[in-house]
Amino acid sequence: MTYEELVKKHPGSLVEKIVTEVVNKDFVEVHFEDEDDEQWAVIKVHIYEEDKEMAIRLLADDQWVLQFGYYDDEDEFIELLQPLTQLEIDLIPKGLQKVMRKVLASEEGLRLPGNFLSR
16 A cells, blocks of 8 residues: 555544554644644654654644655655544544644644643
8 A cells, every 4th residue: 555545545543643652652742833824733753764754733724634744765755635534533632632723823832741632
């Protein structure tokens, strides 16, 4: 299965992996990022040995997006984005959703204990 197929057909399993990794960390950083006219809150998980990055983004109007990034054979970074359905959003703990909304609204990142986000 290609990364594109994985992101399109199984976004829920990737969301679960990201959430599991994040809530099991001692501390989690929720970042505020912007590019062009878009702004978002984001949590990221890096898989260094495979040169991959997975993230959950919260954009304006409560739009949730799965981000999956990897390096191709020419060493170019490829970023795949997949909007999340309500079922997939429901996999994100309410505490984490609340913190991400706060980061987006305040435009300032936060660092919190991972177990705080699982509530």
